[in-house]
Amino acid sequence: MKKVCSIIALSAMTLSLSSFNSSSADDSQERDCMSEAWEAGSNAEEMGASPSEVYSVTNFVYTACDSGIDYMLLMIKF
Amino acid sequence: MRFVIIFLISLQCLAQQGVEVTYAYKTNYQKAPSNKSFYGKLALKAKQVLPTLDFVLKANAGESSYQYNQSMINDASNPELFKMILGFAKADAIYYGNQPNNIFITQKNAFGKLYKIESAFSDLSWHITNMTQEILGFKCKKAVLRYNEGDGTNQNQKREIVAWFTPKLNLPFGPIGFRGLPGLILRLEYKWNFGFVLESTKIKRVNDQNIQKPTKGESIKIEDYRKLSR
Structure with a gap:
């Protein structure tokens, strides 16, 4: 889980560096996304998901959240 | 007696020519998924979606794909x-x-990359029991395998696999990479909190069954793949 989050954190950092004009509101949005992704991944791991599934869940939640997509709604619509 | 001989010869032909086995998925959850977490919602959605799909094993005398x-x-x-x-x-x-x-070879998109995870065909250590049951008219024997999806520290990542295989179809293959038994696996029970059963619903005889080896993805040994997640 630590490794999964460090990979995603690294991607997030790259994103931040490539768009350093972002406002402080964007930064707080990013922090929320990190914690949402961490929580989703930790839950999956606790429930017994495999390491690659934990990675997929964490990455999906982070990417969806960062793009402003309601991933819980996506699931209902699926 | 003549009928028995013809039946055995036709079974032998089936093994030589190749088969296409269709499996149906049935959930076998040992725990109710929580509706509050994302993974719990995924588990609930899987319960709805997966029984509507078919899963196919193609096999000839030496190769298989699933x-x-x-x-x-x-x-x-x-x-x-x-x-x-x-x-x-x-x-x-x-x-x-x-x-x-x-x-x-398991071709899989994992940790953000497409991999061809390579292992030995003879990798799995099954425990074959004397229990039997009939599936699609074939007498099947029970075999059990246990492993952990992670590094062994998380008890929820433990899995127990029960395979029902028929020695009458002498093909050492089965669904989701479970293999190496002296007969084709016709039912597979994948046991954990959100487990499932794959049961064969149809066996089709196929002439010149052509099996495609995965070509795309970065090759990685199973031992190195396991290290990626630690």
């Missing part, structure tokens, strides 16, 4: 979400086996 039947999907509204749902049937990968060359 994956879900892609022709059943018209348009997955979100491919990433769909892949995670497939994960609940371990069908988010293509499994290829080659017994004569002792090769097994």
Whole structure:
């Protein structure tokens, strides 16, 4: 889980560096996304998901959240 | 007596020519998924979606491949979400086996990259029991295998696999990469909190069964792949 989050954190950092004009509101949005992704991944791991599934869940939640997509709604619509 | 001999000869032909086995998925959850977490919601969605799909094993005398039947999907509204749902049937990968060359490949998109995870065909240590049951008219024997999906510290990542195989079809293959038994696996029970059963619903005889070996993806040994997640 630590490794999964460090990979995603690294991607997030790259994103931040490539768009350093972002406002402080964007930064707080990013922090929320990190914690949402961490929580989703930790839950999956606790429930017994495999390491690659934990990675997929964490990455999906982070990417969806960062793009402003309601991933819980996506699931209902699926 | 004549009928028995003809039956045995036709079974032998079936093994030589090749087969296509269709499996149906049935959930066997030992725990109710929580509706509050994302993974719990995924588990609930998997319960709805996966029984509508078919899973297909193609095999000839030496090779096999297994994956879900892609022709059943018209348009997955979100491919990433769909892949995670497939994960609940371990069908988010293509499994290829080659017994004569002792090769097994799992082609899978994992940790952000497409991999061809290589292992030995003879890797699995089954415990074969004396229990039997009949599936699609074939007498099947029970075999059990236990392993952990992670590094062994998380008890929830423990898995128990029960395979029902028939020595009458002398093909050492089965669904989701379970293999190496002295007969084709016709039922597989994948036991954990969000487990499932794959049971064969149809066995079709195929002439000149052509099995495609996965070509795309970065090759990685199973031992190195396991290190990626630590």
